[in-house]
Amino acid sequence: MTDPNLQLKNKVIPIKIQSQVIFKDIIGSGSAMQKIFRIVEKVAVSDTTIMLNGETGTGKGLIARAIHLASGRKDKSFVQINCGATPEGLLESEFFGYRRGAFTGATSDKAGKFEIAKGGTIFLDEIGDMSADLQVKVLRVLEEGEFERVGGNETIKTDARIIAATHRDLEEEVQKGNFREDLFYRLYVIPIMLPTLKERQGDIPYLVSYFLEEFRQKKEDLPTKVSDKAMKIMVNYSWPGNVRELRNLIERLVVLNEGEEILPEDLPEKLRIESGQSAQRKSDIDGEGISFNTAVSEFEKALIISALEKTNWVKNKAAQPWVFGM
Numbered sequence: 001m002t003d004p005n006l007q008l009k010n011k012v013i014p015i016k017i018q019s020q021v022i023f024k025d026i027i028g029s030g031s032a033m034q035k036i037f038r039i040v041e042k043v044a045v046s047d048t049t050i051m052l053n054g055e056t057g058t059g060k061g062l063i064a065r066a067i068h069l070a071s072g073r074k075d076k077s078f079v080q081i082n083c084g085a086t087p088e089g090l091l092e093s094e095f096f097g098y099r100r101g102a103f104t105g106a107t108s109d110k111a112g113k114f115e116i117a118k119g120g121t122i123f124l125d126e127i128g129d130m131s132a133d134l135q136v137k138v139l140r141v142l143e144e145g146e147f148e149r150v151g152g153n154e155t156i157k158t159d160a161r162i163i164a165a166t167h168r169d170l171e172e173e174v175q176k177g178n179f180r181e182d183l184f185y186r187l188y189v190i191p192i193m194l195p196t197l198k199e200r201q202g203d204i205p206y207l208v209s210y211f212l213e214e215f216r217q218k219k220e221d222l223p224t225k226v227s228d229k230a231m232k233i234m235v236n237y238s239w240p241g242n243v244r245e246l247r248n249l250i251e252r253l254v255v256l257n258e259g260e261e262i263l264p265e266d267l268p269e270k271l272r273i274e275s276g277q278s279a280q281r282k283s284d285i286d287g288e289g290i291s292f293n294t295a296v297s298e299f300e301k302a303l304i305i306s307a308l309e310k311t312n313w314v315k316n317k318a319a320q321p322w323v324f325g326m
């Protein structure tokens with residue numbers, strides 16, 4: 001029987017809540033993303049700090065922007081800073097700005113991201129990568145809404161709404177002593193956990209059509225279709241790089257492909273191998289190739305591994321019943 005999702009593959013972007021401008025570039029018609037959209041709508045109207053968790057490429061950046069656009073702050077700045085990608089020495093002056101002469105090369109005063117984000121939103125990406133020293137300073141901004149520029153004594157106030165994101169398990173980082181507990185609790189006012197692409201397989205055909213359309217707009221004579229078999233392989237792949245990996249693959253396929261249709265042989269080998277393996281497992285079970293007891297223990301093993309993956313292999317957390325319903 002054909003998977004109903006596959007039949008949608010070549011239709012253009014059927015997003016259920018398309019009417020809402022803030023979600024127009026975010027594909028997610030399955031229940032996992034719909035749940036996220038509802039949370040975003042609810043939290044956007046308040047000024048509460050939001051903590052976005054999720055593996056790389058799950059859309060934390062997109063959701064942060066959507067929260068800003070759905071809030072009363074949408075006409076003010078949305079300022080983003082990547083704590084992981086910015087060199088340690090630069091991060092403090094990027095956050096708080098500096099006074100002229102504060103260090104070599106500081107030839108004039110400069111406002112930092114917290115000042116620029118006044119009235120708007122500041123998005124602190126990869127916050128788990130911040131040094132202990134900066135964690136103290138950011139904690140002060142969260143608690144008191146104030147800071148000083150590097151080399152300055154004047155206290156500056158900010159009312160920027162804070163959205164933070166990390167792909168790390170910050171609770172574990174606190175346990176290891178790498179992240180301040182007080183900052184952790186200040187940040188985790190409203191945590192939002194973004195699902196992996198594997199957890200929302202049903203969205204894959206929609207994402208594929210969306211990205212095909214996106215790249216086609218750039219160049220008309222690109223492939224427009226994905227064969228059923230190729231789509232099935234993509235739906236069943238584990239996508240460790242999540243939506244970013246899928247988007248990159250579609251870009252590569254449309255650029256390199258000459259035919260009208262994307263076929264299984266056009267897909268990278270790792271996708272085809274993984275799909276072959278899961279088909280083999282399925283036929284073992286269908287064809288009574290394994291006993292009932294073996295099937296049950298395989299299933300239990302898969303559940304345990306999936307719970308461990310969700311908790312980044314923290315065993316006591318994986319044993320919590322809520323992990324399975326996440």
Ligand SMILES: Nc1ncnc2c1ncn2[C@@H]1O[C@H](COP(=O)(O)OP(=O)(O)OP(=O)(O)O)[C@@H](O)[C@H]1O
Binds near residue numbers: 026027055059061063
């Ligand atoms: N639901 C979605 N619909 C459409 N595009 C998406 C969706 N989620 C992610 N993307 C796209 O995938 C790419 C990665 O998304 P994004 O940068 O928001 O992920 P991230 O979680 O912030 O990743 P990282 O942890 O690596 O920074 C972007 O090109 C983004 O536009």
Ligand SMILES: [Mg+2]
Binds near residue numbers: 060061125
């Ligand atoms: Mg990001």
